Amino acid sequence: MPSAVESPRRARAARPGTVPWIAMYHSVGDCSDDPYRVTVTPDRLERQLRWLRARGLRGVSVAELLAARARGEGRDLVGLTFDDGYADFLTGALPVLTRWECTATLFVLPGRFGGDNAWDPLGPRKPLLTADAVREAARAGVEIGSHGLTHVDLTRADDTVLGAETAGSRTLLRELTGTPVGGFCYPYGTVDRRAVDAVRAAGYAYACAIDPGPLTGPHALPRVHIGQNDAALRLSLKYRLHRLRRRPAAEPR
Secondary structure (H helix, E strand, O other), rough: OOOOOOHHHHHHHHOOEEOOEEEEEEEEEEOOOOOOOOOOOOOHHHHHHHHHHOOEEEEOOHHHHOOOOOOOOOOEEEEEEEEEOOOOHHHHHHHHHHHOOOEEEEEHHHOOOOOOOOOOOOOOOOEEOOHHHHHHHOOOOOEEEEEOOOOHHHHHOOOHHHHHHHHHHHHHHHHOOOOOOEEEHHHHHOOOOHHHHHHOOOOOOEEEEOHHHHHHHHOOOOOOOOOOOHHHHHHHHHHHHHHHHEEEOOOOO
8 A cells, every 4th residue: 555645646646465554442431541552532543534534544344445456446445444333333433434435344253243342451340231232333334353251362362262263163153143254353362373274264255463474465464553542644654655665465375
């Protein structure tokens, strides 16, 4: 994906097969107590989406992004992902996405619906979406993907846990939404060959990581963390840096 300072015409002319630019968000709400820097305010998200649109770019779900690229199109699209399934997605993120005619992928934890982010020892406790709320997001056009069952590091999971977190969570989400579940997101961004193989075997079409290095491919897509401090200059730099790391998005062997 070209730099955001390039024109939309040049963006559409980018060579196919390179790793797409995918933004990684989490919570959208009050960020006054945010030790892990996983929260942006709705106002900041609004400015970030405005920044994209001003450059001829539009945020979409990962499924939509990959489908467009498979057709040789979508050079003016970027992926928007929201991890963990925080309850504030419906109130903080979705209205902003709708205003800017953007879609997104929401990676949720079916084993923690209605719970909170107990995996973050420093807190604060943030409520997670209920099953009904996930259905509401899906009805609004949001792609629902799996973030595993309970948010565990897959590289440390035994075979039973690995199967439940990958194949098991996909089954639960398919039953919940009534639609196929094509996307997976590795908790903590940690990934190894065994985890990739399990995700592929579970039937996912793609999976998102953070910086998977040599494992980069459809089942280990890199993403760029976007936070509260990412205003125009930082966003431009992140786009420029992505050009240095891009490589063909071929399936790892």
